[in-house]
Amino acid sequence: MQLELKHIKGGQLDQEYSCAAGDFPELVRLAGAGESAYRSPINLHLRFILSGRMIEVIGHIQATLDLTCGSCLGTFEYELAEDFALTFVPEVEQTDQVPEQELAADELGLIPYREDRLDLLFPVQEQLLLAVPMHPLCSANCRGLCPQCGADLNTTACNCEKKVFNSKFGVLAQIKGQAD
Numbered sequence: 472m473q474l475e476l477k478h479i480k481g482g483q484l485d486q487e488y489s490c491a492a493g494d495f496p497e498l499v500r501l502a503g504a505g506e507s508a509y510r511s512p513i514n515l516h517l518r519f520i521l522s523g524r525m526i527e528v529i530g531h532i533q534a535t536l537d538l539t540c541g542s543c544l545g546t547f548e549y550e551l552a553e554d555f556a557l558t559f560v561p562e563v564e565q566t567d568q569v570p571e572q573e574l575a576a577d578e579l580g581l582i583p584y585r586e587d588r589l590d591l592l593f594p595v596q597e598q599l600l601l602a603v604p605m606h607p608l609c610s611a612n613c614r615g616l617c618p619q620c621g622a623d624l625n626t627t628a629c630n631c632e633k634k635v636f637n638s639k640f641g642v643l644a645q646i647k648g649q650a651d
């Protein structure tokens with residue numbers, strides 16, 4: 472995934488990309504580890520805006536993932552649609568000051584490019600990873616697993632469920648009773 476700057480004619484270019492999840496090494500690793508699995512294709516819309524030697528990239532990702540619910544541990548399909556923005560700046564010449572300058576660029580979220588070519592794979596991969604929810608839930612109403620018997624309360628009604636949910640006061644009375 473590369474773009475040569477000469478293709479940005481008139482200062483702006485819109486590009487559509489249809490990528491395979493297998494194009495991104497970190498996504499392959501995560502799927503292999505049984506974590507978030509991106510399905511193919513991953514659709515990307517990127518708008519490149521030239522501003523001097525700096526290039527702003529306004530991006531939109533649309534993709535489908537298989538995620539594990541943090542509450543019931545079930546696998547579910549997640550539709551992802553996320554906007555992001557990246558800024559590419561020319562890489563500075565190799566001098567003694569390079570480490571400092573590169574650090575500064577990195578802190579500002581700027582991505583260096585060289586030879587009039589933007590390397591998009593790793594910056595886009597980072598955005599894909601950031602777009603995955605930290606605590607995925609299969610639904611806002613997911614009832615999770617029974618803390619006592621481990622049954623999936625979305626599909627099963629176990630016997631211990633009643634004790635936990637029906638009578639908060641009953642449980643309190645029980646605890647009180649034990650304490651007495």
Ligand SMILES: [Zn+2]
Nearest residue numbers: 540543609613
């Ligand atoms: Zn769930």
Ligand SMILES: [Zn+2]
Nearest residue numbers: 617620629631
């Ligand atoms: Zn139970």
